[in-house]
Structure formats: structure tokens, C-alpha cells
Amino acid sequence: MKPSTSEAAMDTDARLWLNKVPQVTVLFWIIKMMSTTVGETGADFLNADLNFGLGATTALMGILFAVALAFQLRARRYAPSLYWLTVVFVSVFGTLLTDNLTDRLNVPLAASTACFSIALMATFAIWYAQEKTLSILSIDSPRRELFYWAAILFTFALGTAAGDWLAEGLNLGYANSALLFGGLIAAVAFFRYIFKADAVACFWIAYVLTRPFGASCGDLLSQPASSGGLGFGAIEASIVFLALIIGMVIYLSLVPKRLNQ
Structure with missing residues (x-):
């Protein structure tokens, strides 16, 4: 027997609610870019201002990210506070991965950018081979969610390396880097909405670009004038x-569930 319209709607709502990530809206991108800025400034604050040191800061944020991710993976549905807490922690931890390669192991930023690019492409290739989709509208199984968070981690590490490489390694400066990456994000949006470019590809390209954009903005705000900030x-x-971020996440937690998913 064919299901009624109401039953079909309920089934659609249930499948949407099982998706573990938020709907991609303007607010999503605003919070995401702010979280990237916090990743940059937060790592600097813990490492330098509080004198934790790079090793201790990395260990602390690695533990916090692992704990938040464990709760996120155990959750049965999308929860704004838990999801965005995990994003903030992975933002800081991803930044620290690049900082460790640069400051402790003396790996050139160009090499870090290349390595994280390869790691991200490999993650996408394995993810697609296993699941036949990279869409964030289908993060509805434990394996897909693990692929999703692996990709997120590498986008943050890659964005940090690429942003620092252009701003510092190539002496582009923080303001010019922010303008460059902001312009590239605008170009992705233009091709998506004007030329109807592939939604999944545009999402992940924009997601990668928002990391160096946020990092450049964070450095521009926080660094002293003598360093170009x-x-x-x-x-x-x-x-x-x-x-x-907290204010917007509280808003998302209070609005109806349909708006969150």
C-alpha cells in the first residue's frame, strides 16, 4: 500500500534528523569561519600567552577533540552545541598539527601544504570508493561520519599550512591573504549559484578555503602591527x-528542529 502524504513526510523528517551534521546555510558558514579564526588565535593563546608550550597545547587539545568527537559519534542525532564544540576543538588541533610540523620538525610550509592536500584527497578517494558519495546530506552512518571528521581534520590542517605559506612564507601578508581567500570563496559561490556547479564539490572547496581565510583574519586581528597585524x-x-559562536549556537539550539536540520 502506498504511504500517505503525512507518513511520507514523517519518513523524510526521520531520515533528515538522522543526518549528523547541520544544514548548510549562511549561519553555518559564519560559524565555521569564526571557528577557524578561533583555531588560529586559540592555539596562539594557549601556546604563547599561557606558556603551555606547543607540545602540551597539542596534547591538551588532542584529548579535548577526542573526547568531544567520541560524544559526537555516540549521539543519535545532530545537536548544535556538541557538533560545533567538536568543530572548534578540531580547528585548534588541526592548526597545531601544522604548527608542530613547522616549528618542531622544521617542515617547510609548502611541503606541509602538499602533504595535507594528498591526505585530504586520499580521504575523499577512500570515502567515495566505500560509500559512493561525499555529500554531507548523507552523514547517517558511523563509517560515513568517521570519513567526514577525518576530512574535516585535514581541511583545517591544510588550510593552516596554505594560509601561513602564502601570508608568511611568500610574504603576501595577512590582509592580502584574507582578500585572496575571500575572493576565492566568492568565486566558488558564484560558480555554484550562477553556473550551477556541482554542490558537493563546491561545498568541500569552500570548506577548505574558509580555513586559510579564517586563519588570515585571525592573524590579522591578533598579530602586532610590526608583523602586519x-x-x-x-x-x-x-x-x-x-x-x-556561543551566541549563534544557542540560537540554533533554541529554534525548531526543522531549522537545525
Whole structure:
């Protein structure tokens, strides 16, 4: 017997609710870019301002990310606070992966950019071979969610390496880097909405680009004027963006479930 319209709608809602990531909206991109900025300024704050050191900061954020991810994986459905907490932690941890390669192992930023690019492409290739899709509208199984978070981790590490390589290694400067990556994001949006380019490809390209864009903005705000920044400081920048993220996540938690998914 053919299901009724109401039954079909309920089934659609149930499948959407099982998806473990939020709907891609303007608010999604705003929070994501702010989380990338927090990743950059937060790592600098813990490492330098609080004198934790790079090793201790990496270990601490690695543990916090692992704990948040464990709860995220165990959750049965999308929860804004848990999801975005995991994103903030993976943002900081991904930044620290690149910082460790650069500062402790003396790996050139160009090499780090290449390595993380290969790691991300390999993740996508294995993910697609196993699941036949890279769409975030289908993160509805444990294996797909593991692929998703692996890709997210590599996008943050890659974005940090690429952003620092252009801004510092090639002396482009933080402001020019932010303008460059912001322009590339706008170009992706243009091709998606004007020329109807593939939605999945556009999403992941934009997701990668928002990391160096946010990192460049974070460095522009926090670094001293002598280094090409505006000198607001890592503490102030981290607090402002964290407060904005918390406010928007609270809003997402209070609006109807249909708007969250």
C-alpha cells in the first residue's frame, strides 16, 4: 500500500534528523569561519600567552577533540552545541598539527601544504570508493561520519599550512591573504549559484578555503602591527569570536528542529 502524504513526510523528517551534521546555510558558514579564526588565535593563546608550550597545547587539545568527537559519534542525532564544540576543538588541533610540523620538525610550509592536500584527497578517494558519495546530506552512518571528521581534520590542517605559506612564507601578508581567500570563496559561490556547479564539490572547496581565510583574519586581528597585524591580541580576538559562536549556537539550539536540520 502506498504511504500517505503525512507518513511520507514523517519518513523524510526521520531520515533528515538522522543526518549528523547541520544544514548548510549562511549561519553555518559564519560559524565555521569564526571557528577557524578561533583555531588560529586559540592555539596562539594557549601556546604563547599561557606558556603551555606547543607540545602540551597539542596534547591538551588532542584529548579535548577526542573526547568531544567520541560524544559526537555516540549521539543519535545532530545537536548544535556538541557538533560545533567538536568543530572548534578540531580547528585548534588541526592548526597545531601544522604548527608542530613547522616549528618542531622544521617542515617547510609548502611541503606541509602538499602533504595535507594528498591526505585530504586520499580521504575523499577512500570515502567515495566505500560509500559512493561525499555529500554531507548523507552523514547517517558511523563509517560515513568517521570519513567526514577525518576530512574535516585535514581541511583545517591544510588550510593552516596554505594560509601561513602564502601570508608568511611568500610574504603576501595577512590582509592580502584574507582578500585572496575571500575572493576565492566568492568565486566558488558564484560558480555554484550562477553556473550551477556541482554542490558537493563546491561545498568541500569552500570548506577548505574558509580555513586559510579564517586563519588570515585571525592573524590579522591578533598579530602586532610590526608583523602586519592590527594588534588586538590573541586573547581579545579569541574571546570575541568564541562569544559570537556561543551566541549563534544557542540560537540554533533554541529554534525548531526543522531549522537545525
